[in-house]
Amino acid sequence: MPSKEDLxxxxxQKAELVSAKVTGIANEDExxxxxxxxxxxxxxCQLLISGCEADLSDKAEALCETKQKKVIAAPGLKAELYEKLAAQAEKAGFECIDKGMRDHLAGVDIGFTFAEYGIxxxxxxxxxxxxxxLRLATMVSEFHVCVLPKSKIKANTYAVEKLMLTRMKKTPDYLAFITGASRTADIERVLALGVHGPLELHxxxxxx
Incomplete structure (x- = not known):
């Protein structure tokens, strides 16, 4: 059985092969x-709208200026941790949200989440x-930052099978498996990152 350090x-190694950026941290404050x-x-990130340089109505100009600040989305965090993040975001001039993802048409800069397990x-x-x-935070944010406790790294999918079955007994349920940043290739096998999901996974x- 592989050791915790081996896992x-x-x-x-495997995460970096699919363009994820991996960093060790000592605590949640880090x-x-x-x-x-x-x-x-x-x-x-900005909402890309053509014609914003033209002479527009007030409503149209307001749409061109949909986004005024960088946005950090952190749904599902513990209340105490979210309060700390929101305070630091406000100090830096960023908007921090834990709901209302659909209201941010111009995009979300950072999605911040916690993983259940790593494979x-x-x-x-x-x-x-x-x-x-939470699903939207992992899919529509330009950068996705996810915290994974070291003790929750398992060897393979077989090792998390029983854990998955426990989760799947809840309804409604949605388990997401995320490997690297969003990767898309066309019929000519030209690879593009970030087309259908985050451009970067940290x-x-x-x-x-």
């Missing part, structure tokens, strides 16, 4: 700091996403 090393720094460094042999994250807000391995 960790395998997970990191995760918040990472999210705030990443949001500050990236360019704000070492494929570098995959497993998230329990019973609510729409995995923070939490020592526990």
């Amino acid at each position: 960790y090393q395998t997970f990191v 995760a918040i700091k990472y999210v705030i720094n990443l949001c500050g460094e990236k360019e704000a 070492a042999d494929t570098g995959t994250l497993m998230l329990d996403c019973p609510g729409e807000e 995995i923070l391995i939490l020592e526990d």
Whole structure:
């Protein structure tokens, strides 16, 4: 049976092969700091609308200016952790939300989530996403930052099978398996990242 450290090393290797960025953290406060720094460094995603340079009505101009701030979406966090994140986001001039994802047409810069388990042999994250807000945070954010406790890294899908069955007894239920950033290829096998999901996946391995 592989050791905890062996599973960790395998997970990191496999995750990085599919363009995930893996970083170790000591506590949740470091995760918040990472999210705030990443949001500050990236360019704000914008709603791409043609014709905004023209002479427009007030309503049309308002649509062109849909997004005023960078947005961090963090649905499903513990209340105390969300409050810390929201406070740091406000200090940095970012908007932090835990609901209302559909109201942000111009896009969400960072989706911040926690994984249930990691699968070492494929570098995959497993998230329990019973609510729409959490599912959207993992799919429509430009960058997805996910915290994975080191102790929750399992060898393969067989190792999480029983755990999955327990989750699937709940209704409604939605288990997401995420391997790397969004990858899409056309019939000519030209690969593009971030077309149907996050452009980047950042995995923070939490020592526990």
